[in-house]
Structure formats: C-alpha cells, structure tokens
Amino acid sequence: MYYKSKKIIELDRVHRIGKETPVETRPIVAKFHHYSDRELVRKALIEKHTDLRALHQGVGIQQTKATLEKRRNKQHIVDRERNAGRTTKWAGSRLLVKGQNDGYHELNN
Incomplete structure (x- = not known):
C-alpha cells in the first residue's frame, strides 16, 4: 500500500522494534x-x-501511561x-458512545 502526498513529510526517526x-x-x-x-x-x-485490515497493517498512536491507566x-x-x-x-482518555443521532457523546459513569 502506498500513500502519495504533495506535501513533504518530515520524520525525526524511523525504526523497527523487536527481534x-x-x-x-x-x-x-x-x-x-x-x-x-x-x-x-x-x-x-x-x-x-x-x-489495511486485509494486509494486516494499521496505524496507531502511542498513548501516555496516564491515558492508558484512565482507559483501563x-x-x-x-x-x-x-x-x-x-x-x-x-478519543485520548475520553470514552465516546454513539448516540441515536449518529453523533458521539462522552460517557463518564
């Protein structure tokens, strides 16, 4: 899968993890x-x-420990x-639930 962009994207570092x-x-x-x-x-x-699912690929964002703890x-x-x-x-540490009008609202309890 390729992504073509007209904008030049700057990366600070790129590496693989694991053995x-x-x-x-x-x-x-x-x-x-x-x-x-x-x-x-x-x-x-x-x-x-x-x-992406068919290729067993995905894009994720690394969350902070505080955010992960709130999610848990x-x-x-x-x-x-x-x-x-x-x-x-x-959405970060906020839990969103889809409502009847197809919009999402935050749920706290």
Whole structure:
C-alpha cells in the first residue's frame, strides 16, 4: 500500500522494534517532526481502513501511561456499552458512545 502526498513529510526517526525472525514482520515506529504531518497520514490511512485490515497493517498512536491507566479504569464501561449493542470509541482518555443521532457523546459513569 502506498500513500502519495504533495506535501513533504518530515520524520525525526524511523525504526523497527523487536527481534528479527523469518516468520513475523516487525512493527515500524516513526516519529513525525510535525503533528500535522502525523494527522495527515493517519487520516488518509483511516479512509483505506478496509485495505489495511486485509494486509494486516494499521496505524496507531502511542498513548501516555496516564491515558492508558484512565482507559483501563473505564474498560468496564466499554464492556457494558458494547454488550448493550452500542458503538464506542476512544478519543485520548475520553470514552465516546454513539448516540441515536449518529453523533458521539462522552460517557463518564
């Protein structure tokens, strides 16, 4: 899969993590110089989400320990909402639930 951009994207560093094995591919980690570049790439790849799944690829953002801890504390709410048939997603440490008007609202309890 290729992404063509008219804008030059600056990367501070790019490397693979983990030990090299002939069986598995290793994840690539890239640090973008500008936040706007990261969002440009991330949003372009979200549009091709089904293509990425077929290729067993994805794009993720590293979260802080504080954010991950907040998510862990709210996981029971995610499970409850999904069991009730509702769609949930994360925005940082905020838990969003899809409402009846197809908009998302924050859920705290």
